[in-house]
Amino acid sequence: MRLASLLSIASLLVPALAADAAHWASIAASSPDGVIPLTSATYDEILSSDRDYGVTIILTALPAQYKCQPCHDFDPVFRAVTKSWTRVPRDDRDTHFFAQLDFQDGQAIYQRLSLASAPTIYYHPPLSGERKAENGSPVNYDLNRAGLGLPALHTWVKSTTPVAFDIYKPMNPVPFIVAPIVLAGVLYVLWSARAIVVPIVQSRLVWGVASIIMCLTFTSGFMWNKIKNAPYVQAGQDGRINWIAGGYSNQLGLESQVVGVLYGVLALCVLVLSVLIPSQGSPIKQRVGTYLWLGMLIVLFSLLIRMFRVKNGGYPFTIL
Amino acid sequence: MATPSAGLLAAAFIGIVPGYISRSVAGSYDNEAIAIFLLMITFFTWIKALKTGSAFWGTVAALFYGWMVAAWGGYVFITNMVPLHVFVLILMGRYNNRIYVAYSSWYVLGTVASMQVPFVEFLPIRTSEGMAALGTFGLIQLVAFVEIVRRLVPGKQFQFLVRAFVVFVFVVSFAALVVLTFSGWIAPWTGRFYSLWDTGYAKVHMPIIASVSEHQPTAWPAYFFDLQMLIFIFPAGVFWCFRELRDEHVFVIIYAVFAAYFSGVMVRLMLVLTPVVCVCAAMAISKLLDTYMDPVLPTEDEDDSHAKSKKASKKAANKAANAPAFEFTGVLSGKSTNGIFNWDSRVAVIGVFLFLLTLFVHHCTYVTQSAYSSPSVVLASRNQDGSQNIIDDFREAYYWLRQNTEKDAVVMSWWDYGYQIAGMADRATLVDNNTWNNTHIATVGLAMSSNEDIAYPILRRHDVDYVLVIFGGLLGYSGDDINKFLWMVRIAQGEWPDQIQEPRYFTPRGEYAVDDRASEAMRNSLMYKMCYHRFPELYGGHPATDRVRQQRIPEHGTHEHLETIEEAFTSENWIVRIYAVKKEDPFGRSLKAAGAFERGQKLLAAASSPQPKQPQQQRQGGRK
Numbered sequence: 043m044r045l046a047s048l049l050s051i052a053s054l055l056v057p058a059l060a061a062d063a064a065h066w067a068s069i070a071a072s073s074p075d076g077v078i079p080l081t082s083a084t085y086d087e088i089l090s091s092d093r094d095y096g097v098t099i100i101l102t103a104l105p106a107q108y109k110c111q112p113c114h115d116f117d118p119v120f121r122a123v124t125k126s127w128t129r130v131p132r133d134d135r136d137t138h139f140f141a142q143l144d145f146q147d148g149q150a151i152y153q154r155l156s157l158a159s160a161p162t163i164y165y166h167p168p169l170s171g172e173r174k175a176e177n178g179s180p181v182n183y184d185l186n187r188a189g190l191g192l193p194a195l196h197t198w199v200k201s202t203t204p205v206a207f208d209i210y211k212p213m214n215p216v217p218f219i220v221a222p223i224v225l226a227g228v229l230y231v232l233w234s235a236r237a238i239v240v241p242i243v244q245s246r247l248v249w250g251v252a253s254i255i256m257c258l259t260f261t262s263g264f265m266w267n268k269i270k271n272a273p274y275v276q277a278g279q280d281g282r283i284n285w286i287a288g289g290y291s292n293q294l295g296l297e298s299q300v301v302g303v304l305y306g307v308l309a310l311c312v313l314v315l316s317v318l319i320p321s322q323g324s325p326i327k328q329r330v331g332t333y334l335w336l337g338m339l340i341v342l343f344s345l346l347i348r349m350f351r352v353k354n355g356g357y358p359f360t361i362l
Numbered sequence: 363m364a365t366p367s368a369g370l371l372a373a374a375f376i377g378i379v380p381g382y383i384s385r386s387v388a389g390s391y392d393n394e395a396i397a398i399f400l401l402m403i404t405f406f407t408w409i410k411a412l413k414t415g416s417a418f419w420g421t422v423a424a425l426f427y428g429w430m431v432a433a434w435g436g437y438v439f440i441t442n443m444v445p446l447h448v449f450v451l452i453l454m455g456r457y458n459n460r461i462y463v464a465y466s467s468w469y470v471l472g473t474v475a476s477m478q479v480p481f482v483e484f485l486p487i488r489t490s491e492g493m494a495a496l497g498t499f500g501l502i503q504l505v506a507f508v509e510i511v512r513r514l515v516p517g518k519q520f521q522f523l524v525r526a527f528v529v530f531v532f533v534v535s536f537a538a539l540v541v542l543t544f545s546g547w548i549a550p551w552t553g554r555f556y557s558l559w560d561t562g563y564a565k566v567h568m569p570i571i572a573s574v575s576e577h578q579p580t581a582w583p584a585y586f587f588d589l590q591m592l593i594f595i596f597p598a599g600v601f602w603c604f605r606e607l608r609d610e611h612v613f614v615i616i617y618a619v620f621a622a623y624f625s626g627v628m629v630r631l632m633l634v635l636t637p638v639v640c641v642c643a644a645m646a647i648s649k650l651l652d653t654y655m656d657p658v659l660p661t662e663d664e665d666d667s668h669a670k671s672k673k674a675s676k677k678a679a680n681k682a683a684n685a686p687a688f689e690f691t692g693v694l695s696g697k698s699t700n701g702i703f704n705w706d707s708r709v710a711v712i713g714v715f716l717f718l719l720t721l722f723v724h725h726c727t728y729v730t731q732s733a734y735s736s737p738s739v740v741l742a743s744r745n746q747d748g749s750q751n752i753i754d755d756f757r758e759a760y761y762w763l764r765q766n767t768e769k770d771a772v773v774m775s776w777w778d779y780g781y782q783i784a785g786m787a788d789r790a791t792l793v794d795n796n797t798w799n800n801t802h803i804a805t806v807g808l809a810m811s812s813n814e815d816i817a818y819p820i821l822r823r824h825d826v827d828y829v830l831v832i833f834g835g836l837l838g839y840s841g842d843d844i845n846k847f848l849w850m851v852r853i854a855q856g857e858w859p860d861q862i863q864e865p866r867y868f869t870p871r872g873e874y875a876v877d878d879r880a881s882e883a884m885r886n887s888l889m890y891k892m893c894y895h896r897f898p899e900l901y902g903g904h905p906a907t908d909r910v911r912q913q914r915i916p917e918h919g920t921h922e923h924l925e926t927i928e929e930a931f932t933s934e935n936w937i938v939r940i941y942a943v944k945k946e947d948p949f950g951r952s953l954k955a956a957g958a959f960e961r962g963q964k965l966l967a968a969a970s971s972p973q974p975k976q977p978q979q980q981r982q983g984g985r986k
Contacts, residue, residue, distance in 0.1 A: 184865055186872070187864075187865065201859075246604055246607060249604070250600075250601065250604035253600055253604070253615055253618070253619050254597045254600050254601060256619050256622065256623070257596065257597050257600055257618055257619060257622045258597055260622035260623050260625070260626040261582075261585050261593055261596070261622055261625075261626070261635075262582050262585075263579075263580065263581045263582035263585070263626065264626060265579050265580070265623070265626030265627050266579040266580060266581045266582075266626065268579075269579045269627070270579065290581075290583050290584075290587075291578075291581050291583070291584065292581060293581045293582055293583070297582075298581075298582050301582045304594070305593065305594040305597065306594075306597070308594040308595075309594050309595065309596075309597040309598045309601075312594075312595055312598040312646055312647075312650060313598050313601055313646075315650060315711060316598075316646070316649050316650040316653050319702075320653050320701055320702055325703035325704055328702065328703055328704065328707065329703075329704050329706070329707050332702075332704075332707035332710065332711060333707070333710065336710060336711060336714055339714070340714065343591065343594075343718070346586070346594075350583060350586050350587075353583045354583060354587065356732070357728075358728060359721060359724060359725060359728070361721070
């Protein structure tokens, strides 16, 4: 540590600016992901006012005691970008650095920047040299708006670095080996079990049930839940668990499932009334069955309308 | 496909169902009203062609398909539904000459017809959307060839060889398709349709899709609101299709499943689901009513035990018949039905369903009345005493445009109003509701969201004479351009990320403000200036409050002076504001310098004779 700071002081004394960049370049090269670890002291050094290189600094809080979940979620994303930067040719690579200041090592900086949340990313453009920025003030990457995703961060970083670069993804050979084996295995199993598989594939019942279930799930708002990431249930104001979301264009997971089941049972009522009841042999049973299923249809339908009235207050109709 | 009574019922349903009324009601200004009719008639003629095997009906289907292509971008639904139907039929082993004739005539003529549309041209053979149709066309030729060979050359070994040949060609052409797609010969799925599969795609890459509220996914109340009881009778209808399962039933089933999925992803596609829901529900209800209205009384079984034994024997027989074949058919196999014994249960069921149908009619009337009848160009509000207040600013402004501008004047506005301006004001617009050309819309977004210096060259380059904005701040009309403004910024950012950045339109604290806190980019944007130009004057020194955003507009600011445009017309309630784009200064000064000079002069002259400026006169004219 002391040696490093001595080194950096020594490098500051040297008038040549390239030496300064070379110093950070050697630190970056020695770190596995090309990220320079900073402290309060080195933070100011790397941001010296005569820097001819750009720096992207992430202010984070990784140690467990700070309980910063986004920091941990974002760390691999950030490192994926920095690691890709290390594959850029040397001449370009040494004009832009990535650094990381942990809260543990840089509380003074956090206070000075009056930062209340982590992670935060700033890009500090070069202040001298041929790439000198007109507006030298640091640029903040808006994590709240852009989210923790890799493509957004990559796009932003790419716009600040001297040369564009692609995300490096190490080639994973496993899927290329496993996929054909699995495929062959599945085909073999299907072929050997064709006595069972073929009737299932050709079965009207299987396809029919599958189609009807698909219709029911889609018409009960399944895609809405999936796209909007709806919670399954919601805690109400008085601590009770709500399963119906307020508002016409809003819903909860359980709510849409209940609606789907209601639709299904109602469709079943209609079908039983038109298929099973008429094929009933005895008049007494048929009469009982008719009233039973008809009653169920009416009760469930009125329940559905009640649910709809909860969602849409002005709806004027009810059955029961 | 089913009985005529089911057809009658389906016609009655589609006539009143709110899901379709929403687009076909008079005053709804969109091409979808005609498009759904074309969709239906194309499908109808396709089924007809398939059943009769006549090239005539295939041609008719192709012609309607061509019309559909000209009318609506949703034609891709047909382009993929029909080949999928044929493909499924081939897989089911139902290939016959009728299918061949119908599909070949439809595909060839329909593709040629669709190529006549300027937007489409070679898309059917150059994009992935058209590949399913082309591939199926190839497949059906192959299958037809193999069928002929099979008829002429007997021999089991040879037939197996021929079948393997079909599968081989299929696989090879599929691989070729993949290679062509990756090498760029065939464009992959356009984002618009890709977003139907990968639902997160539009949010990231296509702000123009995400900007439309109708492109949001559908929550369940919307289904119930638009279709009411049909939505749960619909699966029962699908059941009946499976029970009969002729070729046309296969079509209805495929249509039902896909339309259910699409409508779940996008509210707008509820429109595509509605017809099939009506058809299926009508089938189910007519089956039910037929059963209970059938005057023939069934013969009663003598006694229970006998019935039981009979049933048991029947069951045993069924089992015996089914066991070796190991079939999954169950209720779908079509058991014989007896009928209804008792009059009271007949009356009860028919009565209940008549009641439900009446309720459905009332529901439709209520929904149509409350949600879908007010045309979007006329706003209606209720006063406190219950009387209706009609806000007719749109028509007022469009008529002003029609009567006071040159015939060849070009109007720039956000695309939402494009069709309205074209139809009601009879003037050319820069962009309209046809949103295929994203770049063009982004250009308008760029002009609206940048400052006058940047916007003016854009306006002049596109020969814009008038700029129209919708401003709801005076009345509290929330669907105005300031509320849509962020989408203009986002869409412009998609094309020119170095010129427009969305965060710059927010305050440092991340608020969307139009008052004193408004960010610099916001205050200098053409949109902001046009909306709030002279707005504080209206309040005569009192705080000028924007009633939509409940924020106070500063009296002095960027909106005070417009350099490159001038106010031409403002409607009664300020909803529509039209600005005329100034021509270049005759003395060759920049418009900014000219404006400053003008103002200086006016200040001197104002002491002696206050002369009303041109825009004021016109505005008063417009208010009469």
